[in-house]
Amino acid sequence: MENEKRKKKSEKVGTNKNFSLFTSHFTLSLRESEIEIIALSYLQNLGYSYLLGTEISPDGEHPERQYTDVVLVNRLRDAIDKLNPTLPQDAKEDALKKVLRTESPNAIINNEKFHRYLTDGIDVEIRTDSGIRGEKVYIIDFENPINNEFLAVNQLTVIENNKNKRPDIVIFINGLPLVVVELKNAVDENATLKSAFNQLQTYKQAIPSLFVYNSLLIISDGWDAGCGTITSDFKRFMTWRNKNSKKEVSHTELGMQVMFEGMLNKNTILDLVRNFIVFEKDKEKTLKKIAAYHQYYAVNKAVESTILASSKNGDGRGGVIRHTQGSGKSLSMVFFSGKLVVDLRMKNPTLVLLTDRNDLDEQLYETFTNCQQLLRQEPKKAESRKNLEELLKVDSGGIV
Structure with a gap:
């Protein structure tokens, strides 16, 4: 009402x-x-x-x-109620309080914490007769x-x-x-x-x-x-x-x-x-970056092409993206990987990144390591062919 x-x-x-x-x-x-x-x-x-x-x-x-x-608190409360209908009210109020609470004097720390709430949901505890269980409260329906x-x-x-x-x-x-x-x-x-x-x-x-x-x-x-x-x-x-x-x-x-x-x-x-x-x-600061328009459209096309290629009737060939120098190739690869690993159609994939130069290998690994929040995991670096074989034996997916 x-x-x-x-x-x-x-x-x-x-x-x-x-x-x-x-x-x-x-x-x-x-x-x-x-x-x-x-x-x-x-x-x-x-x-x-x-x-x-x-x-x-x-x-x-x-x-x-x-x-x-x-924050328009009543509108946020309405959204939490709407998006989390099965959760008890005290859990939803706990999530609301977490959103409204600012704990650090550092602006980017606060912003990054909120962004995690926004994209991944807010962890809450629910007490039941059988004990305490963890749940997520969502504030956006993506x-x-x-x-x-x-x-x-x-x-x-x-x-x-x-x-x-x-x-x-x-x-x-x-x-x-x-x-x-x-x-x-x-x-x-x-x-x-x-x-x-x-x-x-x-x-x-x-x-x-x-x-x-x-x-x-x-x-x-x-x-x-x-x-x-x-x-x-x-x-x-x-x-x-x-x-x-x-x-x-x-x-x-x-x-x-x-x-x-x-x-x-x-x-x-x-x-x-x-x-x-x-x-x-990096060691000195955190930079918040958003995709440029060419990265956004290229990555979304690449994701859909990859999903189609890896499907039951796919041919296994996702395609090629060509970027010019300085256009943000490394970040495009991060965005692509981040979107692919959470897509349920990919069933928890393993991604292997290959380069043809050692300096590019270091640069790409550093970029991926510095963007773990979007990737929702820590990338692994293969030091040798044998090490790569060992890393690929894991069934739970990952980024190498």
């Missing part, structure tokens, strides 16, 4: 006619607020609900949160996007440590603020993509609690757009050039529209969050 009431509060911010006019005749007189409306329209056309931030503020028409809250709530909120005021900030658009999935969008006006020479990036860095310092739950960041001036993570520098905010794997977009289509429709549609955003984000570690 609470869910139905909230749905009725959502309203359209424009019509398709207005926005198709914009895409056909981009005018240089648009203000930042109008670009915001256009961005919200793209999201609504993808099936997102919409609310104005002031509506759900403590003194708004339909209050849902305090200014210090970055298999069925329609089982999740997608909500875009603009001008959401967040107050933390007496600092007041208001991001342009926050995208909530099941009440969790997974995407933050910052917009600028392409006409204003001082309001560039770089200034939108700088604004996000200010938010990260002023209201860090919002970024505990962040999966990706988007910057746009209405014309161009870039996507990155909480550790990405400006040059790592990348465009998204395709709406799908089959069709090249027209040069007349706006970068913001292509990114929103190609990357933020419900299927793709959930796939990206679950299978195409890594926390790459």
Whole structure:
């Protein structure tokens, strides 16, 4: 019932006619607020609900949160109830508390821990007459996007440590603020993509609690757009050039529209969050990375080709992917491996990675070792042919 009431509060911010006019005749007189409306329209056309931030503020028409809250707790609780119907209420409340609890002063540590909750579920204990057993509580249904709530909120005021900030658009999935969008006006020479990036860095310092739950960041001036993570520098905010794997977009289509429709549609955003984000570690720091558009489409094609080739009627030949130098081949292999090992159709496969140079072997092994969270296992390194034979005797699958 609470869910139905909230749905009725959502309203359209424009019509398709207005926005198709914009895409056909981009005018240089648009203000930042109008670009915001256009961005919200793209999201609504993808099936997102919409609310104005002031509506759900403590003194708004339909209050849902305090200014210090970055998670829409009631919406998250509703999602947990819906996705875990057989679990006892105290277990679900325990999971909710774990999501809301921040334990480290280090932003990337908190973000990585939450990402694990998001993709793998939250471990809880259930007491029964026969003892205690472990269960998982899930906060996102990655298999069925329609089982999740997608909500875009603009001008959401967040107050933390007496600092007041208001991001342009926050995208909530099941009440969790997974995407933050910052917009600028392409006409204003001082309001560039770089200034939108700088604004996000200010938010990260002023209201860090919002970024505990962040999966990706988007910057746009209405014309161009870039996507990155909480550790990405400006040059790592990348465009998204395709709406799908089959069709090249027209040069007349706006970068913001292509990114929103190609990357933020419900299927793709959930796939990206679950299978195409890594926390790459070295001795000094952790970098959170998300796949570029070419990696995303190539890996998904490769996964489907591999599954078909290894099926009962398959020919055993998955195919070949050709990448240019510097295009992220190693990470593409990580994304491919990470998605393949959890696909139930592959029945816990063993993956063997071969290189033709020692330096490439070391580089690839290091990359895989640094991305264990996505792989959900520690890769093994074969030191010799005999060692490889021993490693391949294991029946439980793995990455060598």
